[in-house]
Amino acid sequence: MNMDGPADLMIAEDPRLALQSLMGSYAQDVWNFAFFLTKNKEAADDISQEVFMKAFMHWRGFERRSSPKTWLLAITRNLCRNWSKSHGVRRVVLMETIFSESTASSAENEYLDRLQLQTIWRHVLQLPAKYREVLVLDAHYGLGYAEIANLLGIAEGTVKSRIYRARKRMEKSMEGEKRHESRP
Amino acid sequence: MSQDHKPHWYEQLQTPPFDQPMFTPEMERAVLNRQQRVGTGNKRSPWLKRHSVIGAAAAAGVVLVLTIAGNVPGVNPFAGLGGGWITGGAASVWKPHSVYYEGEKPLIEAFPGGDFRAGQRAGCWWSLNVPYEQLKDSSIEIAATHRQSGLTVTELPPTAISRSMSYDGFTRVASDFALPLPGTWKFDVYIDGQKRGDLVFEVPDSDWNASPDFVYNDTVLTGNEMEMGFVSSGFTAGQPNKFLWHLFAGGEKSGSFRVDAVKKGTSDVITILNAELSGSGLHQTLPSTMQLPEAGLWRLLVYVGGQFYDSMVVEVKAPVEEENAE
Numbered sequence: 001m002n003m004d005g006p007a008d009l010m011i012a013e014d015p016r017l018a019l020q021s022l023m024g025s026y027a028q029d030v031w032n033f034a035f036f037l038t039k040n041k042e043a044a045d046d047i048s049q050e051v052f053m054k055a056f057m058h059w060r061g062f063e064r065r066s067s068p069k070t071w072l073l074a075i076t077r078n079l080c081r082n083w084s085k086s087h088g089v090r091r092v093v094l095m096e097t098i099f100s101e102s103t104a105s106s107a108e109n110e111y112l113d114r115l116q117l118q119t120i121w122r123h124v125l126q127l128p129a130k131y132r133e134v135l136v137l138d139a140h141y142g143l144g145y146a147e148i149a150n151l152l153g154i155a156e157g158t159v160k161s162r163i164y165r166a167r168k169r170m171e172k173s174m175e176g177e178k179r180h181e182s183r184p
Numbered sequence: 185m186s187q188d189h190k191p192h193w194y195e196q197l198q199t200p201p202f203d204q205p206m207f208t209p210e211m212e213r214a215v216l217n218r219q220q221r222v223g224t225g226n227k228r229s230p231w232l233k234r235h236s237v238i239g240a241a242a243a244a245g246v247v248l249v250l251t252i253a254g255n256v257p258g259v260n261p262f263a264g265l266g267g268g269w270i271t272g273g274a275a276s277v278w279k280p281h282s283v284y285y286e287g288e289k290p291l292i293e294a295f296p297g298g299d300f301r302a303g304q305r306a307g308c309w310w311s312l313n314v315p316y317e318q319l320k321d322s323s324i325e326i327a328a329t330h331r332q333s334g335l336t337v338t339e340l341p342p343t344a345i346s347r348s349m350s351y352d353g354f355t356r357v358a359s360d361f362a363l364p365l366p367g368t369w370k371f372d373v374y375i376d377g378q379k380r381g382d383l384v385f386e387v388p389d390s391d392w393n394a395s396p397d398f399v400y401n402d403t404v405l406t407g408n409e410m411e412m413g414f415v416s417s418g419f420t421a422g423q424p425n426k427f428l429w430h431l432f433a434g435g436e437k438s439g440s441f442r443v444d445a446v447k448k449g450t451s452d453v454i455t456i457l458n459a460e461l462s463g464s465g466l467h468q469t470l471p472s473t474m475q476l477p478e479a480g481l482w483r484l485l486v487y488v489g490g491q492f493y494d495s496m497v498v499e500v501k502a503p504v505e506e507e508n509a510e
Contacts, residue, residue, distance in 0.1 A: 016334050017277065019219055020212070024379065027207035032200050041206075048207050052215045120193060121201035139190075139197040167191055174193070 019056050026072050027052070029141065033073050036136045037080035039125055047079045054079070066150060070143065074151045077133065084129075123173045131166035138163050205377040209325055213336045220334040277384075278331050278368050284381030289313065292373050292381045296361045301390035303483050303495040308361035310340075310373065312380075316350030322376050324357055331368035333451035339371055341490065362492035363387050364444060364485050365451050392448050392481050395496035405430055407496050412486060419500040421479040429470040431461075431488070439489035441470060448481040461488065476500045 030051050034044040054075050066074075117125070124132060137148045145163075149156040284292040293311045300306030310326065312319065326340035340359040349355050363369055366389035372382045398409040407413025407430075414427040429441070443457040456474045476482055479502035486493045 016216065016219060020216065020329075023207070023212050023215065027212065028200065028205050031207040032202070035206070044206065045211060049211050049215050049218075053218055056219050117201045118196070120196045124197065136197070139194045140200070142198075170193070171191070 019052060022055060022068065022072070023052055026069055029069060030072050030076050033076045033136065033141070034080055036125070036132060036140075037077065037129065038083055043080075043083050047076060047083060050079055051075045066147065069141070070147050070151055073137070073141065077151065119177065120174070123170055123177070126173065127166060127169055131162060131169060134159055134162045135166040135170065208377055209327055209372075209374050209379075213327055213338070216329070216334070216336045220336075277382075278370065280368070280384045280386050282383055282385065284373070284383055286381065292383060294371065294383045294385070296385065300361055300385075300387060302363050302366040302387050303390050303485060305360045305362040305492055305494075308339075308359050310357050310359065311351075312355045312357075312373075312375075313353070314355055315353055316345070316347070316355045319345045319355050319375070320347075321345075325374040325377070326359060327372045327374070328363065329370045329372070330363070330365050330451070331370065333365060333367075333453075335365065335451070335453055337364065338490070360492045362485075362495075364446060364453050364483075366390075367451070392483070392497055394481065394499045400430065406498070408494055412494050412496070419474070419476050419482075419498055420503050421476060421500050422503055424473045424475045427472050427474055429472055431468045431470075431493070440487070442487040442490075443474065444485040444487070445476060445482050446485070447476075447478060448483070453485075456484075479503075 027048065031044050031048040034047040034051070035041065038044060038047065051072055055072060124135060127135060133152065134148060137143045137151065138145075143151070145156050145159045149159045152159070282294050283290045291313055293313070294308055295311070296308040297306035300308075310324075312324075323342045323344050324340065325342040326338075327336060328339040329336045339361070340357065343357065345355060345357070349357050366387050368384060369387055370382050370384045373380050395407050395413075396409075397404050397406050398413065399405070400410075400413075403415055405413035405415055406418075410432045412429070412431050414429045416425060416427040419425050439461060441457070441459045441461050442455060444453050445456050446453045454477075456476060457472050459470060459472055461468055461470060479500050481497055482500055483495055483497050485495045
């Protein structure tokens with residue numbers, strides 16, 4: 001069964017089953033998105049659980065104009081923003097650090113090493129937050145521009161230009177990696 | 185509308201960065217248990233209450249949705265606005281079945297011990313019709329959900345599949361099958377955190393005779409002879425009572441010691457003691473204070489190290505009212 005479309009045509013016998021079914025279909029998507037935004041496993045653990053609690057509490061407010069997935073990702077993003085604020089996370093990644101050999105703080109690098117992320121995802125995680133979120137929504141979650149605009153509460157034109165810049169940054173940082181590798 | 189050209193490296197971003205599911209069955213259970221607590225207070229959840237108010241409107245919507253979904257048999261109209269996105273016929277989810285089929289082929293079969301009842305360990309074999317070689321690096325986990333109350337418990341904690349579980353063409357694991365409540369239980373079987381199938385059993389109640397007294401070393405204990413018991417002057421509702429627990433047969437257990445309690449005729453399970461066993465001898469004792477809110481018959485379910493150990497039934501006395509005291 002397709003994960004996106006037909007699921008919301010089905011009926012749950014009780015809210016608990018609905019919740020279970022939502023988690024069955026979208027829990028990994030939600031967890032991953034929380035991680036992409038926070039870059040912190042513990043935060044993703046907490047936030048993803050909170051997302052489904054919120055979904056349970058607020059399902060009536062959910063107007064089925066967007067898919068359940070988009071809705072859950074929107075809740076995830078809101079919770080991640082709160083988390084980042086309360087944890088005083090520095091959201092700024094300087095251009096210089098992207099091109100330098102050590103692309104992130106050593107603690108963060110070490111942490112990402114432990115998670116054994118593929119290289120391309122490391123590049124994604126090093127993007128500044130506003131580029132990172134549009135890029136993963138576009139490339140990983142396959143949302144349309146209109147959906148992304150709706151989810152982030154920004155204009156579609158802004159989505160397009162951010163995606164354009166995000167791709168450029170990705171390409172630059174991947175090129176940097178290649179140069180680094182080909183060095184003797 | 186012109187859809188732009190996606191860069192070739194987008195393909196690599198379609199798969200998530202982690203090669204395992206990061207949202208674990210444990211987290212799912214935590215959410216479900218929190219949801220249950222939110223729902224308590226009313227026996228039925230607030231969702232269902234609202235549905236009955238808007239039932240008529242719901243019914244119309246349901247017909248429409250049913251026409252589209254086309255495969256949900258006998259759904260009652262109030263269920264319609266469950267707002268859920270269940271994949272498959274909801275009512276059939278709870279139909280008892282001891283075999284889970286993948287297509288035509290039985291994938292998982294459960295064999296609980298003959299006369300299984302709530303509050304007692306029946307033991308259960310879980311057969312996966314998958315050769316051991318395919319599962320040898322995997323882990324299995326089984327979660328149980330009680331239909332009537334929504335309670336979720338761990339039937340089998342994450343367990344690495346080992347050579348000893350290997351049989352001719354299939355793999356078999358054992359669990360306690362000691363459910364705290366009578367009723368309908370659904371067992372979700374996870375391999376490496378991914379749900380592979382579920383089985384549903386109707387679990388009958390066991391008897392509610394208060395556990396007897398027995399003598400050990402000139403001391404009178406209440407409980408199950410040479411299994412477990414306590415020395416006490418009994419439970420009086422609504423006030424703390426002192427108990428000296430004795431654990432025998434399980435022997436050499438250590439770790440957490442938890443007592444859950446459920447009153448006869450209800451399905452609210454409350455934890456009344458969370459302690460730590462300090463020794464590791466064959467016979468252990470643990471002083472404790474426990475309290476139960478209401479008079480009547482209660483079943484105490486004892487878990488050691490997170491695993492079901494044994495259960496007993498106690499009669500809780502009503503507190504003596506001051507003015508009635510002679």
